[in-house]
Structure formats: structure tokens, C-alpha cells
Amino acid sequence: xxxxxxxxxxxxxxxxxxxxxxxxxxxxxxxxxxxxxxxxxxxxxxxxxxxxxxxxxxxxxxxxxxxxxxxxxxxxxxxxxxxxxxxxxxxxxxxxxxxxxxxxxxxxxxxxxxxxxxxxxxxxxxxxxxxxxxxxxxxxxxxxxxxxxxxxxxxxxxxxxxxxxxxxxxxxxxxxxxxxxxxxxxxxxxxxxxxxxxxxxxxxxxxxxxxxxxxxxxxxxxxxxxxxxxxxxxxx
Amino acid sequence: xxxxxxxxxxxxxxxxxxxxxxxxxxxxxxxxxxxxxxxxxxxxxxxxxxxxxxxxxxxxxxxxxxxxxxxxxxxxxxxxxxxxxxxxxxxxxxxxxxxxxxxxxxxxxxxxxxxxxxxxxxxxxxxxxxxxxxxxxxxxxxxxxxxxxxxxxxxxxxxxxxxxxxxxxxxxxxxxxxxxxxxxxxxxxxxxxxxxxxxxxxxxxxxxxxxxxxxxxxxxxxxxxxxxxxxxxxxx
Numbered sequence: 020x021x022x023x024x025x026x027x028x029x030x031x032x033x034x035x036x037x038x039x040x041x042x043x044x045x046x047x048x049x050x051x052x053x054x055x056x057x058x059x060x061x062x063x064x065x066x067x068x069x070x071x072x073x074x075x076x077x078x079x080x081x082x083x084x085x086x087x088x089x090x091x092x093x094x095x096x097x098x099x100x101x102x103x104x105x106x107x108x109x110x111x112x113x114x115x116x117x118x119x120x121x122x123x124x125x126x127x128x129x130x131x132x133x134x135x136x137x138x139x140x141x142x143x144x145x146x147x148x149x150x151x152x153x154x155x156x157x158x159x160x161x162x163x164x165x166x167x168x169x170x171x172x173x174x175x176x177x178x179x180x181x182x183x184x185x186x187x188x189x190x191x192x193x194x195x196x197x198x199x200x201x202x203x204x205x206x207x208x209x210x211x212x213x214x215x216x217x218x219x220x221x222x223x224x225x226x227x228x229x230x231x232x233x234x235x236x237x238x239x240x241x242x243x244x245x246x247x248x249x250x251x252x253x254x255x
Numbered sequence: 256x257x258x259x260x261x262x263x264x265x266x267x268x269x270x271x272x273x274x275x276x277x278x279x280x281x282x283x284x285x286x287x288x289x290x291x292x293x294x295x296x297x298x299x300x301x302x303x304x305x306x307x308x309x310x311x312x313x314x315x316x317x318x319x320x321x322x323x324x325x326x327x328x329x330x331x332x333x334x335x336x337x338x339x340x341x342x343x344x345x346x347x348x349x350x351x352x353x354x355x356x357x358x359x360x361x362x363x364x365x366x367x368x369x370x371x372x373x374x375x376x377x378x379x380x381x382x383x384x385x386x387x388x389x390x391x392x393x394x395x396x397x398x399x400x401x402x403x404x405x406x407x408x409x410x411x412x413x414x415x416x417x418x419x420x421x422x423x424x425x426x427x428x429x430x431x432x433x434x435x436x437x438x439x440x441x442x443x444x445x446x447x448x449x450x451x452x453x454x455x456x457x458x459x460x461x462x463x464x465x466x467x468x469x470x471x472x473x474x475x476x477x478x479x480x481x482x483x484x485x486x487x488x489x490x491x
Contacts, residue, residue: 020452021261021288022259022448022451023257023259025257052257098490112403113402113403122437165401166349166402166490167482167483167488167491168440168482168483169481169483170440170443170480170481171438171439172440172444172447173444187454201358201407202406202407203407203450204404204408207404207406207408208448209451211448212258212448214439214444215467215468216466232454245406246403246405252402252403253339254334254402254403254490
């Protein structure tokens with residue numbers, strides 16, 4: 020089945036307290052592609068942080084003024100090189116600078132990660148169901164680097180209504196043989212796919228993915244399904 | 256712009272020496288979506304390895320018979336836990352079992368990684384240009400795990416005709432402020448997106464992505480743009 024990924028335009032600058040679910044639902048409904056059962060909305064972290072007020076003041080004349088906040092937000096520092104700090108956040112994410120971000124926010128401000136991105140996703144799912152009677156999945160995405168490979172990619176930091184990890188262990192491969200792996204992190208793949216249309220600089224904070232396997236539509240959580248504890252991680 | 260991801264069906268079981276570019280080009284051309292300038296084809300590693308004869312014999316009655324081959328193919332062992340071996344391959348990829356794979360291959364065989372997946376991608380690009388007069392990008396994808404996060408995702412191990420990493424440093428964000436990061440590994444995001452329609456068990460080894468930013472269509476290489484040397488890696 021063909022997958023379609025639509026950038027959702029028409030979303031205004033986000034302020035604290037705004038009802039993100041209604042805003043996104045309205046933007047989709049008034050678009051040419053609309054909103055239908057089984058759609059998955061990928062929402063970039065920045066607008067979630069803004070709507071939830073997860074922002075802090077920084078000194079706009081000091082390019083390193085957010086660094087003390089990084090130290091405060093991190094529960095563990097994994098590596099340092101120059102200004103780069105690789106952290107583990109309280110959510111269990113491993114990323115640069117505790118996920119604190121200065122791009123696409125007003126000068127003198129920095130965006131923190133949302134308190135609980137699974138909950139943020141769930142609220143959008145519920146609001147859209149309430150307003151439109153439509154069941155969608157929602158993924159909150161953020162841009163992370165990774166070891167071994169250059170370049171950043173978007174990953175899922177929260178989700179609701181669409182699986183984070185799909186377990187294909189035990190299903191047969193095309194030659195009738197049992198597959199040995201394979202737990203696929205479809206939430207990260209959906210976040211990555213969405214970034215291809217959102218870009219970094221274009222002010223498109225949401226993408227709508229249509230055509231997702233209906234078996235993936237279920238209750239879900241990045242915290243429970245994706246975040247690996249240090250004890251099961253071979254690189255911490 | 257909307258991105259469309261079509262699974263490419265009608266590709267037969269692959270044997271050594273087969274002309275993969277012609278095969279894939281024919282399958283696309285005879286599909287309802289066809290083949291047009293700027294399309295990106297994501298081709299899973301398994302069929303590339305089969306076409307190039309990058310296969311080895313193993314004892315089908317011994318579930319660990321591929322392990323000596325893993326030790327041989329790896330240039331470095333990073334971690335071991337039980338049967339799991341995290342390796343660095345000669346290509347510079349960090350992955351489980353040196354990328355050796357037993358799923359979707361005949362019993363008694365294991366697939367190695369292609370010798371040079373950038374070259375494999377380039378050959379498909381050239382063949383499709385020769386046969387159809389169409390300029391496409393090609394990504395060779397494989398399924399890798401990663402630290403910190405559970406679940407595997409598809410990444411790019413080779414590419415041609417479409418950027419591996421897009422440099423957004425210096426472009427302005429939506430608020431007119433210079434973006435600080437951002438080199439995005441669009442090749443990995445394309446590989447991840449394609450996996451959403453290929454799945455693991457359905458025998459769909461190729462996806463066609465239509466609507467990719469035309470600025471990304473250029474000469475490219477995973478080896479040069481994505482593989483991070485141990486010296487610049489904070490986790491080796």
C-alpha cells in the first residue's frame with residue numbers, strides 16, 4: 020500500500036496554553052487532504068514545548084548561556100567534547116545538550132523537552148477524536164544525532180494511538196522461514212519519514228502520514244517500548 | 256510537497272549475476288506509478304547481496320555456524336553479550352554480526368554485506384538512465400540496531416544520485432535566525448521511510464519515493480558523507 024506524507028501548513032506561531040490538538044486538527048481539516056481514521060500526525064517537539072510552556076529564559080548575548088540549563092536538565096553526562104555535551108535526560112533519552120534547543124524559538128529563549136511527550140501525544144489524539152470523531156495516531160518527533168554515523172535524523176520522543184515498536188519475531192519471511200530478529204521501531208521510521216517533508220527551516224511543524232498499516236494503530240508509548248534502560252544498553 | 260512511497264512489487268527471487276537495475280526499472284515501469292526523473296529507489300541490501308553473489312555457505316543444522324564468518328568479516332568487535340556481537344565492518348558500519356543475515360535467504364546460506372554499496376547504487380542509477388533515459392536516485396538500505404533505543408530501523412549503507420547528508424547550517428530558521436546545527440542524514444530518513452512499506456516479511460525488496468526535494472539530487476556517497484571515523488566518534 021502506498022504511503023503518503025503531507026506537510027501540514029497553516030499552523031501559526033505557537034504560544035503557551037494554546038490547544039494544539041484543535042489547531043492541528045483544524046489545519047488538516049481545511050487542507051486538501053483532510054483528516055481520516057488511521058492517519059498518523061507527526062508533530063515536531065518545538066511546538067509542543069512552546070504550547071506547554073517548556074521554555075526558559077537565556078542571555079541572548081551569551082552563546083553558552085544555555086549550558087548551565089543543560090547541566091541541570093541532564094541526569095547523566097555521557098561524553099563531552101568542546102561545547103558538545105552528550106546527555107541522558109530524565110526521560111531516558113540520550114542526546115546532545117539534554118534536548119535543549121535554540122533554533123526556531125524567540126531570541127532570549129530556549130526550548131526544553133516536553134515533560135512527558137507520550138502524554139502530549141495522547142492529548143492531541145483525544146482532542147482530535149473529540150472534535151472530529153476521527154481516530155488518529157500521533158508521534159512527537161525531535162532531531163537527534165547518533166554514534167557511528169554523521170548527520171542527524173528525526174526520532175520519536177512520544178507517541179499515542181500508533182505502535183512504537185512492531186514485533187515481527189516469529190512471523191515467516193518470504194521463504195517461509197521464521198524471522199529471527201525483528202522488532203522494528205516504526206515510530207522512529209515515521210518520525211524520519213515526516214522530517215523529509217518538514218525540513219528544518221521551513222516552518223512546517225507537522226506532517227500527516229496516510230496509509231500506515233492498520234495493525235499498528237493501538238495504544239503505545241515511547242517510554243515503555245523504546246527507551247532502553249542503562250542496564251540493557253551495551254554502550255552505557 | 257507531498258511525498259509518496261510506493262512498494263515495488265513483481266520483483267522475482269534474485270539470483271547471482273542478475274541485472275538488478277533492469278529488473279527494478281522494469282518492475283517500476285510496468286507499475287501503475289511508473290518511473291520518472293527525480294524518483295528515489297530504496298533497494299534492500301538482501302537482493303543486492305544475492306545479485307552480487309555476496310553469499311556464503313553455512314551449516315543449516317547449526318544455529319551458530321555463521322559466527323566464525325562474523326569474526327572474519329568484522330574488523331573490530333565492539334561489544335559481546337551472549338550470542339550478540341556488535342561489530343565494526345570493513346566499510347566502517349557498526350552493526351550486529353557484521354551485517355550477516357540469515358533471513359530471506361535459502362537454508363544453508365547467509366548473506367554478507369555488498370562489497371561496496373555506493374558502487375552497487377551507482378550501477379543501478381546508470382542502468383536505469385541507460386535503459387529508460389530517466390535520472391533517479393538509489394539508496395541501498397539495511398536494518399541496524401542502535402544504542403539507547405530499542406527496535407531496529409532501516410538505514411542507508413550505499414547511495415548514488417541523491418544526497419546522503421544535507422547541510423542546513425547557515426540557512427535561516429522560520430524566525431530569521433541562523434540555524435546552528437543541522438546536517439540532516441536524509442539518506443537514512445529515506446531508508447527508514449521506505450521500510451514502512453517494505454516491511455520485513457512481505458517480500459517487497461524495493462520502494463519508490465516520489466516528491467523528494469530536487470536540490471537533494473546529486474552525486475553522493477554513504478562512505479564519504481555518513482560513515483564516521485573512530486577518531487571523530489565519541490563512543491568508540
